[in-house]
Structures are given as C-alpha cells and as structure tokens.
Amino acid sequence: MLNKIWFGLLLIGIVYGFARGAYNTKWPPAQAAVVVDQASDEANENALPPPSDRNLEQMGKGLNAAALSAAAVTIEICIKLIGIMALWLGLLAVARDAGLVDALARMLSPLMRWLFPDVPDGHPAQGAILMNISANMLNLDNAATPLGLKAMKELQTLNPNKETATDSMAMFMAINTSSVTLIPFTIFGYRAAFHSENPAEPMFGIILVTTFSTLVAVVVTRLLARSPRFAIANKNQPTDATGEKRQ
C-alpha cells in the first residue's frame, strides 16, 4: 500500500508538474501582473512564483529544489530528534525503573488488555503506549514521537513475523494518528497570534471531534483486522512459500 502511494505521489507530482508548467508556458497565468507586484516584495525571499503559476522552467527548478529539500529537512529533523529522543527515553527509563510506568499501566490495564490483547500485562510496550497517548493528549509533540517509536520497538519484540504488522501495532498507529487531544496548545498559539478574541474557543470542539475520530479508529481497526484481506500470511510457513500473496 505504501508502495502504491509513494509511486502515486511521485508520478502525479512530476507528470502533473510538467503538464502545468507546459500549460503555463503556452498560456501564461492571467494574474501575471499581480505576480510581478508581489515579486518586488518577495523577490529576495522566494524567487519562484507559487506552484500553479510556474512556467516549465520554473516548475523544473521547483521540483528539483523540492527533492533536494527533503534530504536537507530530514537531517535537520534527525539531528534534533537524537537529543530529544535521548532526553525522553532517559526520563522514561527512570520512571520505569522507579515503577511509575507499571503503576500507570496497572491502573489502566483493563482498557489496555481490550485494545491490545496480544500485549501481556506488565510488558514494557504497555508503559510506552500509555506514555505516548498521554503525551499526545497534552500535545507534547516533542515527547510523543520518542515514546511512540519506543512503543513500536517494544511491540516488535512480541511480533512473530518481523516484517508484518501485528493487530496491536495497527491499533496503536490508528489511536496515535487520530490523536485524542485535550489541550492543543500550538493551535491556541496561532489563534492568539492572529488576535483571536478567544484563542481557546475551539477546545471543546477539538475534544469532541478527536474523541469521535479515535472511537472510529478503534472500531474500524478492529473490524478490518478480522477481514481475510488483511490476514497475516500463514505463520507456520516462510513468507516465500506463498509467493503470489507477497507482491
């Protein structure tokens, strides 16, 4: 599935970009005058017009820059992440050794057992999952990623087929991406920056919607996990034996 999406994004991006650029070269965009006006303001910051106004040459330049920027941005993210990961995983280790994580996991164990039936009580995955969900609720993005990656690593230790996702992993990812959010600080910040009279006003709506989408995520993941289409290929046989299912 990720294969197809990856292919689709790149194919559409390049082919569509070429077509758009060619179209804009043959029939230059009508608001060219406006673009020139803006250009004087933004000339230093941004040499290229917005993607839908680019001509063929600018489009090529833009796609080129986009591809290279992915590499640069990744390294920026990773360098930052090394420190942040170390910090939060260090704190998690202290909390775990002190028995705090276990206490939290014990408190919520009925819910955890229902959501993640193949994670045994007291397994480190439980603690990491709980900490990740808490971090997401408080919108601590910094902490959520390291704890989430740690949770995946722990779930992988319970996985018999190391290349295939388990039901628990799928459930964790669905809960994680539907993100129950109690206090979305960053959004309040942006609203405040635009002089909102009440930056926190959408909080109730966000709680309502995230609760709903998380419930949908849990139910849909449960139902899809049972579908034969997504069954785990026969565990007893090596995956190579079922060649046609492998794609």
Added chain:
Amino acid sequence: MTVLEYIDLFSQWSVPLMILTIILWAAYKRVPMYESFVTGAKEGFDVAVMIIPYLVAILFAIKIFEASGAFEDIKLAAGWAMERVGLGDYRESLDLIPLALTKPLTGGGARGVMVEIFDKHGPDSFLGKTASIMMGSTETTFYILSVYYGSIQIKKIRHTLHACLIADAAGIAAAVVVGYLLYG
C-alpha cells in the same frame, strides 16, 4: 486570570512537574536514576538514525507532490464544480479543502494553510474556528506511519493505512459538522 491563562500556565508547568514527580518517586524507591537515565538515553541515538531513510523517502514524495501545484488546482476544480451545481454561495468553505488534503501529508504545509485561512477570514470566523478544529483533530498520517513502521523495519502494514485514513476522514467530516453546529 482567565481560563486560558490557567491552561497556558498548566501547559508551561506540565513537563517540569512531570520530571519532579519522576525523580521524587525514583528517589523514594532508591533507584540509581543517573545510570537509569543514561541507559535509556542511549537508545535514542539508534532510533533517530534508523528512521533517516524512511523520512527521506516519504518527505521526498510529499514535497514533489506539493511542488507540482496539484493542490491548488484541486481546490479550483472543486470551486468550479460547486458553482455549477448551484452551491456557489458556499464557495468560501472550499478554503477548508486544502487543509483537509494537506494535513495527512504534512504538518508544516497544513499549518501554512490554516494561517492563510486565519489571515483571510479571521480566527474567530466560522471558517477560522472550523479550521482550528480540523487542524487539532487530524495527524500527519503518512509521515507517522512510514517513520514508525520504518523504525522497526515492518514491510507489510496490513490494514493500518486503511484504518487511519477512514479515521482521518471521519475526523474531518466531524470537524465540519461540529464547527457548523457550534459556530455556524
């Protein structure tokens, strides 16, 4: 102090208080916390380095797609279609479409779209509030899936993407409905 200020104060103090709880508890349990911290922190480096190839792969595809201008044209086409079926009055709400489409792909891009909506319609308008809800209730699904699964070398993700996208769609639809009911 308003409620918001209390919430803000709590947000500033949530991490320090958490750290304090952890170290006090660890001290009470006589855990060698410095050693524990260092042992845990060591894991961080491996994970951060391991996700590099997956991060490059997904960001690369998303950035190329963004740079082609397809997003803007989808919005234009939707606006045209809505006018043809006589819903031209609701044309402004179409500004939400790029947000709904961008959020599963890129957080930064979606933030840009949200800021644009705030700028154009004001953060306290119906669209501004609905955009805030939409932004707060969806995640950068593709990015998270590829990085999280990449970090443990899972190749077959089975039903994960389907489930996540259905939940995202439900969240986006619910954001519009809730926005309309509460602030419409």
